Amino acid sequence: MNKLKKFENRHLEKLKGLKKIPNFNSGDTVTVYVKIIERKRERTQAFEGVCIAKKNAGINSSFTVRKISYGEGVERVFPLYSPNVARIEIKTKGRVRRAKLYYLRNLSGRKSKITEDKTAEKKDAENNINKDKIDNNKLEKKNEEQKKEKEKNEKSTKKSKKENQGEIKK
Incomplete structure (x- = not known):
């Protein structure tokens, strides 16, 4: 090429x-x-x-x-x-x-x-339905991942706060 x-x-x-x-x-x-x-x-x-x-x-x-x-x-x-x-x-x-x-x-x-072409409309409708399902699955997965990340961040911030409080008391 x-x-x-x-x-x-x-x-x-x-x-x-x-x-x-x-x-x-x-x-x-x-x-x-x-x-x-x-x-x-x-x-x-x-x-x-x-x-x-x-x-x-x-x-x-x-x-x-x-x-x-x-x-x-x-x-x-x-x-x-x-x-x-x-x-x-x-x-x-x-x-x-x-x-x-x-x-x-x-x-x-x-x-x-x-x-x-009537068959093309049916195929397009089926493809759109399949795309919507795939998009919904992707959105659900992203939402789950975001929730997990938030939980991890919250846990890490709680740990760091506890450690900071422990250092202050000492």
């Missing part, structure tokens, strides 16, 4: 730690919140549409979102790890059989509608 790839991988790990990016694919309806800076003010603007393409290229990863605005098709390409992308929300999971949905450009109306 050359130096540039090593550098990119280290930088990518830092970016993944800073920003939580949901797992989505082409066909999913997503809302992308973009930071827009106007003079001194900063605001976020939502762009909701269907993800028609996703390019996985490490730090250069990007995805394309398409929406219909006032009867015109609008596509926008977002870098996945851009600081201007505030957050990404998945509205619905779509069921498609292609990785790139460029054919949607030629379709209009109901023909361009993507069927919703």
